[in-house]
């Protein structure tokens with residue numbers, strides 16, 4: 001197991017305060033010194049986990065775009081796979097929990113939400129170009145609604161059922177939202 005994966009599992013399960021570098025070292029079967037060789041501080045390891053959370057999305061987007069779907073279906077498929085990642089991927093789960101806990105100075109952590117706001121606005125603008133977005137719907141406003149809804153859905157899933165129902169909860173929100181978004 002990689003150090004980052006072990007840290008993600010611990011951060012996802014018990015959060016930043018309750019997780020020590022020693023816990024990570026024990027989980028990955030290394031000494032603390034070996035972990036510190038790769039990540040000089042707990043804070044550096046924390047930032048690396050949050051960065052790894054965001055690094056998941058470009059590859060997922062590429063995989064979905066390779067299916068050659070229309071823009072609106074690409075958007076829908078991307079968010080469905082993202083919901084599955086929040087349900088099953090400890091790195092994604094750890095990044096989300098760390099962004100909620102904000103254990104480090106705000107300017108040392110990646111900015112939350114902005115990557116998704118930009119990407120979804122771009123995909124919705126492509127949908128508008130293709131005549132797939134309901135007339136009068138602003139891609140920027142729709143992106144904000146989608147990000148807020150997705151964030152809230154994954155957060156509630158985390159608090160109410162340890163993320164076991166994330167994809168089910170997202171599909172409920174998705175079905176209603178896309179009724180309003182599709183032309």
Ligand SMILES: CCC[C@@H]1OCC(CO)=C1C(=O)O
Pocket residue numbers: 095096099100111112113114115116147148150151154
């Ligand atoms: C896609 C909704 C936004 C997403 O949900 C949890 C979280 C963690 O902060 C996110 C982010 O920062 O982009």
